[in-house]
Amino acid sequence: MPPSGQSWTSLEKEVGLQKNSYETDPHDPRIHYISTLPLVPSELPIGLAELSTVRKQLGIGQRAILLQTPAGNILWDCTALLDQPTIDFIMSKGGLKAIAISHPHFYTTHLEWARAFNCPVYMSRDDEQWLNRKDVEGRRKLVRGVTPIEEVGSQVTMIQAGGHFDGSSFLLWERKLFIADTMATVLVRWTYSHINGPEHAWGH
Numbered sequence: 001m002p003p004s005g006q007s008w009t010s011l012e013k014e015v016g017l018q019k020n021s022y023e024t025d026p027h028d029p030r031i032h033y034i035s036t037l038p039l040v041p042s043e044l045p046i047g048l049a050e051l052s053t054v055r056k057q058l059g060i061g062q063r064a065i066l067l068q069t070p071a072g073n074i075l076w077d078c079t080a081l082l083d084q085p086t087i088d089f090i091m092s093k094g095g096l097k098a099i100a101i102s103h104p105h106f107y108t109t110h111l112e113w114a115r116a117f118n119c120p121v122y123m124s125r126d127d128e129q130w131l132n133r134k135d136v137e138g139r140r141k142l143v144r145g146v147t148p149i150e151e152v153g154s155q156v157t158m159i160q161a162g163g164h165f166d167g168s169s170f171l172l173w174e175r176k177l178f179i180a181d182t183m184a185t186v187l188v189r190w191t192y193s194h195i196n197g198p199e200h201a202w203g204h
Contacts, residue, residue: 011091020086021080028176030068032093036081062106066090067173072097073152076171076178079115080108087116097151100158101178104130114139122149122158124167 018036025031065076073094078101079086090096096117101110104127111133114121123131126141144167148154159170163182171178 018081019085020081020083021169022089031176032066032068034064034066034079034086034089036062036079036177062108065178066093067156068093069155070153070171071155072151074101074149074152074156074173075113077102077106078108078110078113082109082116084090084102090117090192098149100149100169100171102171102178103127103165103182105181107131111135111137111139119150122147124160124161124165124166124169126160127165128167130165 003027004106020034020036023033023035025033062077062079064078067076069075073096075090075096075098078099096119098119099110099113099117099121101107101121101123103124107123107130110121110123115137119139120141121139122141122143125144128142143158143160145160147158149156149158155173157172159172161168161170161182165179168182170178170180170182
């Protein structure tokens with residue numbers, strides 16, 4: 001958060017100031033990470049390159065994960081920025097059958113994403129209060145508990161976990177758990193007692 005506090009913007013304004021990057025998981029080529037970065041000065045229009053106020057990351061650093069399942073693609077969460085290069089990248093991988101959103105910090109432009117790819121977006125009914133726009137096209141699927149994603153042959157499951165928000169959810173696919181903000185992964189180093197043996201251990 002900058003010292004001046006948060007400010008409001010629009011997708012139309014940010015398309016010319018931000019870009020999405022795409023990274024394929026080194027261990028599974030079916031998983032792709034999409035994240036947003038501000039344009040560098042050399043990429044900005046003349047007159048804007050000198051303004052530091054336009055070189056800020058959009059939102060809170062949201063990222064999206066594209067999963068290529070045998071039954072079609074699903075997007076886990078979404079970035080605030082949706083532009084034509086991002087649409088082209090996802091279409092080159094086969095488009096989208098569905099979007100699933102973990103919690104309200106990723107709501108942003110989910111309706112624009114759903115419209116661009118003509119697909120539904122799964123969200124937790126218990127976080128419905130945080131939605132601030134009407135879904136005039138009927139794109140949202142509000143769910144609770146454990147929900148198989150029908151559009152990809154129920155091979156992917158959305159699991160409500162709570163915690164960060166009441167409806168905060170995980171996504172499960174092929175024994176891979178995508179956790180968003182409800183849990184965090186950390187490195188752990190175990191120290192064993194030479195006196196009492198390995199049954200006495202402490203994590204650091």
